Amino acid sequence: MVKSIVPKLFGGAAPANPEVGQALADLARLKKDRPELSVAVALLTETLPGLFARPITENPPDLSPERAAAKLAGGVPLLRGENIKLDGEAFRRRWLHVCKVMERQQDKSTARSMASALKRGQLHPQELTAALLSGNPDDVYTHADRLGLDAEMTAGLLRLTLFPVLAQMNTALLAFRQGGRWEKGHCPTCGSWPLLGEFRGLEQMRYLRCGWCAAEWEFPRLLCPFCATNNHHELGYFHVEGQEMKYRVATCQACRGYVKMLSTLMPLRGPQVLVADVATIHLDLAAAQRGFLVC
DSSP states (O other): OHHHHHHHHHSSSOOSSHHHHHHHHHHHHHHHHOGGGHHHHHHHHHHHHHHTSSOOOOOOOOOOHHHHHHHHHTTOOTTTTOOOOOOHHHHHHHHHHHHHHHHHHTOHHHHHHHHHHHHTTOSOHHHHHHHHHTTOTHHHHHHHHHTTOOHHHHHHHHHHHHHHHHHHHHHHHGGGGTTOOOOSSSOTTTOOOEEEEEEETTTTEEEEEETTTOOEEEOOTTSOTTTOOOOTTTEEEEOOTTOTTTEEEEEETTTOBEEEEEEESSOOOTTHHHHHHHHTHHHHHHHHHTTOBOO
């Protein structure tokens, strides 16, 4: 179905990556059903094909089963402390591609500043990636502030640029997680906090999803992923009127964190996680109005 609909929507042949094709089809439906999201939808629609246009050449770390098992048992993400060698040219190509799209669709000045910072060597892909994977994402914001860049936009651009690489590594490392249970709130692959979550299938089991590598992990309903609070008096949900069957927001009064939750029959595939984030922007706004924070 995706292969037949995507060429009609976007012209030309369907994307070689079927997950990208599915995400583009989802974006086309979102554009039709939610015109208020047109800017964000256009940005991601134009960005995704370029991010996945070429094969990813980076290799996952050479982890032994014993080392991987020890890390997971200790609550340590699989990529934490590992030497990830990036393809610098590929990173540069994807970064500048997103900047070009941003320049056309969103903020010319900011996009040009971030493109220029990379070209001048003020942003170092390896160092930015190391900060993320070492559990110090605030270093990305600090460095962006030091350069006079929009820190939120810089982090968002880094996430999109790295997404194809980290998603592929997550897939390659999945075998290490088979049969085990990850009980932490952060991602078992890259260590990032969840971007959103799914209430999946008829059983409505709760799964958290990473926005950096698309990893998924089952997580208890009555537990905050950010501060591990399990006091039901501190945990709650809210929804936008009329959307309670599709979207909800899980909240924690103890740390003021929140997770956007979607009801899904099947797991979101790779880039669909990014589409779901766009589709739930209104939940971020509603959470902010209630005093909850993005972790």
